[in-house]
Amino acid sequence: MTENSSTPPYAVGIDFGGTSVKPALVQGVRIVKRATPFDPQGHSAEETLRLMEASVRELCAELPGVVPVGIGLPGLVDSENGIVHGLSNVQGWNEIPVSRILSERLKVPVILENDANAMAYGEWLYGAAANTRHAVCVTLGTGVGGGLILDGKLFRGAQLAAGEIGHTSIDLKGPSGPYGNLGCLEMYVGNHHISARALEAYSAAGVSAPARECTPQELDLAARNGCPVALKLWEAVGNELGAAFANIVWILNPDVIVVGGGVAKAGERLFPHIERSLQSRTSVVINRNLRIVPAILGNDAGAIGCAALALSAAGVPCPQ
């Protein structure tokens, strides 16, 4: 491979998900090469660390110089000290000093970041939030996560736990969420909750559901085909997301809210309702220039963001 001064530097970005660890060699917004993904379930932390080490060596085998590594993980991560406190859906990752272990073995800098923060950073640097100062990135999936870029920097908060939009409440007397918060957003718009609501709505309407599970994808298709139950459900979800986003907007007054993840793919059905709800709940001064946009880096946002954060930590900032 050849490099010239206008080529962005290389970094490895590892998207560590609950069922798949995906290492990639990244150059700016481009995925240059992917290593074979593997499942962290059933492996000990040490085994997974060895697999990550081997992947990085494989990805960087032909490259001269030091290639820093960034890892995005689904859980509580001390990104300042490179320690994983615990992962949401993977056992055996309590208080593991991942950065120290891997950087000693690989002789390159290794940084950790919460996965939602890494995705937010990727979307801000190269994606839907590029060229903004204050960006909120929300991921809609089984869980509802988020990351904040404030004043052009990733904002992590006191315990590095900021941006947990899925746990904010839209109804102080609503159903209890995973941490006891009544009416927390995830209980309305998390994948499984959307499916459950759909099945209930079809049953109440005396109409047979379009699919046994009624995933957001199936409901999107049903809505495209004009199914009134599905259309009404997307309207409700858009209204609820708009209510949660309005709270974020009144608190942070961002330039842009980026919406990614599976549920966001129902874009045409969903975004107009979010916009309408948000407009009706905020003042003209703060919503006039606010943009609500779909994420554009897709599944690669995490790896791209991690790689960029690794370079930034190594003193090689990535130009937008």
Next chain:
Amino acid sequence: MTENSSTPPYAVGIDFGGTSVKPALVQGVRIVKRATPFDPQGHSAEETLRLMEASVRELCAELPGVVPVGIGLPGLVDSENGIVHGLSNVQGWNEIPVSRILSERLKVPVILENDANAMAYGEWLYGAAANTRHAVCVTLGTGVGGGLILDGKLFRGAQLAAGEIGHTSIDLKGPSGPYGNLGCLEMYVGNHHISARALEAYSAAGVSAPARECTPQELDLAARNGCPVALKLWEAVGNELGAAFANIVWILNPDVIVVGGGVAKAGERLFPHIERSLQSRTSVVINRNLRIVPAILGNDAGAIGCAALALSAAGVPCPQ
């Protein structure tokens, strides 16, 4: 007056309220001297500017050197360019370049800030949020305002309108607030709403209210005397504030939430309920080290914060 190297520098802080403009000479956290306050109502903007100019001259008459001026105003303020876009309860202040006008006349730097932001800055620099990195300051009065210190800096947002905690919603189907947001916090815990709820509760309980207006102060007294209606009302208000604060905590993960303003004076009645509500709605990781504390600078927080911001803008940062 004498000065030595350990004495904080002087600045003028002007707390511009809806019914009273209060100029003061400030030294660090200390109010050195107060000028006669005056009512901005019934004066044109130009007359008020002349009165402010005279106050500053009077306060600084005996001081050598340049004394910068900071003004905190209740409304939409472009603090970067020193322009008042409009004030909440004072007519005639649309698009007035206050900083330019006053600095030309006084030959000193003049900065503007939203009043809630100025108070937040004062409490963070010298008050209840001193020595923290991420602080949220909330003022409970007729309106419910707020200011954010994030990463040790005043955070203003894209349209300089961040921190509007009073307009966030705690119930997506609740009563409509001033900007159309359903269930906005101010509709539950603003002074007038607390009074109205109290009168309704006394009436429903078939008990005569302790006072004709049932102000928060009167309700505080009633609760101290063991009145069950008042005690129950404070519990509800604490629960609602806890729900709104939980949203802030999930989004920002701050070190501290400072609560000031008239309603906050019901401290003993109110704070335990806020704490309980907040604890039940957040995870241990983020609430373990979180402090909810009353403001300590009282009515002087605004003037102190403005003065410090004026010094900071003039390149004289105030040591904590």
